[in-house]
Amino acid sequence: MAFNLEIPYSHPFGHRGFTHSVLFALLWAGLLALLVGKSRKYLFFITVFSATVSHGILDALTTGGLGVGFFIPFNMERFFFPFRPIKVSPIGVSKFFSEWGFQVIISELKYIAIPCVLVLLFLYLLKPKE
Structure with a gap:
């Protein structure tokens, strides 16, 4: 959006500025x-806050x-974590449908999708049987 x-x-x-900040996540979830x-x-607040702040963490x-x-x-400083395994996505549809875009999809499956599925599966298995 900022690019547009x-x-x-x-x-x-x-x-990756204010809309990725902790303050924005608090305000957005509260609103x-x-x-x-x-x-x-x-519970709604915690869910929206977690989803919003996790976007910045993943970035x-x-x-x-x-x-x-x-x-x-x-604080206007921008941060990265020391461990940066997720390939940055190309900007633009034409660039996304390329070898670079394919590598991003593989990276996101490996570091985001598969861990999420494993956590959800684990939580499902822990759920008490009725």
Whole structure:
């Protein structure tokens, strides 16, 4: 979205900037919990917050870009984790359907999809039988 609005990548509202910060995740989860969370607003809040903040965490595990602004607006520095196994996705549809895009899909399956499926399977197996 920031690219479409011609906001520079390194700007606090640029790609992986404020919308990837912990503050944004708190505000977004709170707003959605108030507007659409019918019952168990705290559970809805925790789910949306976790999903939003995890996006920044996953981006900080990628091999490209300028890093993630976890603490914007309090600290404008961008961060990566020391371990960065996820290949950064190319920007643009034509570039995504290429060898690079294929490598990204394999990387995301390996480091995101398969671990998620294993966690869900584990939780399912722990679920008490009725």
